[in-house]
Amino acid sequence: MSHPLRLIYWLPLGLGFTQYFYTIKTVRGRSMQPTLNPDTSGWDDIVVFDRHAIHSGEPIQKGDIVALRDPIDSRKMIVKRIIAVAGDVIKTLPPYPDAEVLVPQGHVWVEGDEPFRTLDSNKFGPVPLALLDSKLTYIIWPLDRIGPLRSPVPPTSKRGDPRDSRWYSDMAAFEREQRRQLRVTARSTTSSQQNTTNPVT
Secondary structure: OHHHHHHHHHHHHHHHHHOOOOOEOOOOOOOOOOOOOOOOOOOEEEEEEEEEHHHHHOOOOOOOOEEOOOOOOOOEEEEEEEEEEEEOEEOOOOOOOOOOEEEOEEEEEOOOOOOOOHHOHHHHHOOOOOHEEEEEEEEEOOOOHHHEEEOOOOOOOOOOOOOOOHHHOOOHHHHHHHHHHOEEEOHHHHHHHHHHHHHOO
């Protein structure tokens, strides 16, 4: 089979794979710092996004980083973190006009990790699930940060060992995640409070 024919043969398979399963994207901008494109890196992050995880019916998890259509300009794709899901109550940040929002069914609340450099749900409100495109799963560039995306955990160090910049960066990421979680009242907690307030007789 000639090279052009091989290309024609495999092209639909490649297009289908990137359309329904995995796709590689370059993340630009600073709204997801320091998780993505940290100041310590001279490169834009190149990452793998999983489309199947979004469109297969798997539950959306708080903490997932997703690519989604910009609710303000549908021509753009943006990358944000899911902070709250349907039924959660989120304490908002400026410039959102309400102090708290109950995330409606079929929606999520998304934010950038860098609150001073992001336009997110604190600007445009809860986002319909239909706008979600894919979930970030793996960083493939730069090489010193290659690997799966992991949830922030408190760093550890042996007694007497100096704490380097990586330790402080990991601790800052963990504390930032803790602050995000404190702003969300989870669905189970909300339901329990409602049942206590309005007991069934």
